[in-house]
Amino acid sequence: MKEGIRGIFLHGFMSFAAICVTVACLLIVGTFSCLVYNVNRMVEDLNKTSEVLVYIDTALTDAEAKSIGTLLNDVDNVYKSTFKSREEALEDFIADHDGNDAFSGVEAADLRHRFIVELEDNRLMEQTVDQIQQISGVAKVNAPYELAEGFSMLQDVLQIASAAVIIILLLVSLLIISNTVKLAMHERRDEIAIMKMVGATNGFIRLPFVVEGFTLGMVGAAAAFGLLWLLYNTMMDRLAIVDTLKLFTFEPFENLMLPMVVTFFGAGLFVGVVGSWTSIRKFMDV
Amino acid sequence: MIEFTDVTKAYSVGTKALRGVSMQIEDGEFAFLVGPSGSGKSTIIKLITGELKPTSGTVHVNGYSLERIRKREIPYLRRTVGVVFQDFRLIENMTVYDNVAFAMRVVGARHKEIRERVPYVLNLVGLDTKSRRHPGELSGGEQQRLAIARALVNNPSTIIADEPTGNLDPARSLEIMSLLQEINNLGTTMLVVTHAKDLVERFPKRVIAIDNGLVIHDGMDGYYHYENQ
Numbered sequence A: 001m002k003e004g005i006r007g008i009f010l011h012g013f014m015s016f017a018a019i020c021v022t023v024a025c026l027l028i029v030g031t032f033s034c035l036v037y038n039v040n041r042m043v044e045d046l047n048k049t050s051e052v053l054v055y056i057d058t059a060l061t062d063a064e065a066k067s068i069g070t071l072l073n074d075v076d077n078v079y080k081s082t083f084k085s086r087e088e089a090l091e092d093f094i095a096d097h098d099g100n101d102a103f104s105g106v107e108a109a110d111l112r113h114r115f116i117v118e119l120e121d122n123r124l125m126e127q128t129v130d131q132i133q134q135i136s137g138v139a140k141v142n143a144p145y146e147l148a149e150g151f152s153m154l155q156d157v158l159q160i161a162s163a164a165v166i167i168i169l170l171l172v173s174l175l176i177i178s179n180t181v182k183l184a185m186h187e188r189r190d191e192i193a194i195m196k197m198v199g200a201t202n203g204f205i206r207l208p209f210v211v212e213g214f215t216l217g218m219v220g221a222a223a224a225f226g227l228l229w230l231l232y233n234t235m236m237d238r239l240a241i242v243d244t245l246k247l248f249t250f251e252p253f254e255n256l257m258l259p260m261v262v263t264f265f266g267a268g269l270f271v272g273v274v275g276s277w278t279s280i281r282k283f284m285d286v
Numbered sequence B: 001m002i003e004f005t006d007v008t009k010a011y012s013v014g015t016k017a018l019r020g021v022s023m024q025i026e027d028g029e030f031a032f033l034v035g036p037s038g039s040g041k042s043t044i045i046k047l048i049t050g051e052l053k054p055t056s057g058t059v060h061v062n063g064y065s066l067e068r069i070r071k072r073e074i075p076y077l078r079r080t081v082g083v084v085f086q087d088f089r090l091i092e093n094m095t096v097y098d099n100v101a102f103a104m105r106v107v108g109a110r111h112k113e114i115r116e117r118v119p120y121v122l123n124l125v126g127l128d129t130k131s132r133r134h135p136g137e138l139s140g141g142e143q144q145r146l147a148i149a150r151a152l153v154n155n156p157s158t159i160i161a162d163e164p165t166g167n168l169d170p171a172r173s174l175e176i177m178s179l180l181q182e183i184n185n186l187g188t189t190m191l192v193v194t195h196a197k198d199l200v201e202r203f204p205k206r207v208i209a210i211d212n213g214l215v216i217h218d219g220m221d222g223y224y225h226y227e228n229q
């Protein structure tokens, strides 16, 4: 334990470099994750607007039309269905075309009862619409296929890109920590040889180096977390000033804190311990 | 006890360092291992400490079968075998005391044991007054005594020395050899690799001579003159 911490001070520059790289990597990963998370959330919010409109046959009574809601909810991919009577639809219609005389003659009787249906997965929109059309009493379905597809693709791209960036940066940190520990072991190769000679177990020989890697990872994670917190809140403050229209809705950092702590320290632990372990293994077999 | 039966050792390059070595060294015995350069002496030592595995044959050391020992048993084998080298292999930035104590610490000895045992072995090798010095401040002979103290401190049943006097003048060599004999008298099995003919002649002990990977002589009748064969 003491040995490992001592090691960090002993090869100070390399340790400092390793921590800096870890901090930088985690910081980029963190910033990126926060950004992706928020963008993803906004996209999801927007995607809610790609609702499916289900028009009900005019031959049905009000009660019969309303009862179709339960059938709709039974369809697999349906998340939520909201009934809108023709009277409510007319009100919306008038509100939307406020002051436009061309539509002043429209009456409730000209419109149909309808359900506004939100799907769980917009990717399956086509199949779900097919299923809905099978329900008797459904006259017509209006589905915004292109919109939904666009949003889904955007989300896919975001997810893949962020996964790639995160993996690359983690590998970089891993490599750097691994090299730091390798250097530490190289510096103490004579001591290690003597330990082996007098019968120290491999576990005993390894321990200080694993502790060193672990500490490097943890210090890196803590520093990165603190910096990210600062950065995120500063950015939010700035944005709040500029974005008076509230176009962007950012999750407050406090809500992201727990997953971030877990991720950062998990990553620090992983990078530190795995990084040192791999270099030790190579070294110990000599 | 050290027992080699029909041991061969081929390095990956293909050179056969040992070509069928059989020998047995009983507990408490003192034996010299002699032979020309490249004959396979260091290879034998590395087989005893588990650093190498025999290509064929069996090697038994203090109850361990080296030809099939598991990796995690090797440290425990090594605690029964103290090793001393020509080049001392001391840790320069540790004191004399700490060089010895280090060997105990890394096998998990308790503080109390260390405090009792280290002065005892330093006294045995005649370094009790220099325990606060660093290896760089010691003469060659003293450095080798320190290495012997370290080999001894975990109370191994066997000590193996690979040319322990190779870097020392004749007087220092004699002192070291006397010290090894003294330790042997206390019950430790001793195997000493050496080139020093005059030393072997002054200590009438068993001599195992090897040449070109084979034992060519094994007996109590003094130094074996392999050059003349």
Ligand SMILES: Nc1ncnc2c1ncn2[C@@H]1O[C@H](COP(=O)(O)OP(=O)(O)OP(=O)(O)O)[C@@H](O)[C@H]1O
Pocket: B011, B012, B013, B015, B016, B017, B035, B036, B037, B038, B039, B040, B041, B042, B043, B044
């Ligand atoms: N790691 C190795 N790889 C290949 N060949 C080796 C290796 N180590 C030793 N040898 C060869 O094995 C033979 C025996 O070597 P060894 O070191 O046992 O000799 P030695 O008797 O200790 O010699 P010396 O008196 O010079 O120390 C030599 O021919 C040597 O070249």
Ligand SMILES: [Mg+2]
Pocket: B041, B042, B043, B162
């Ligand atoms: Mg040799």
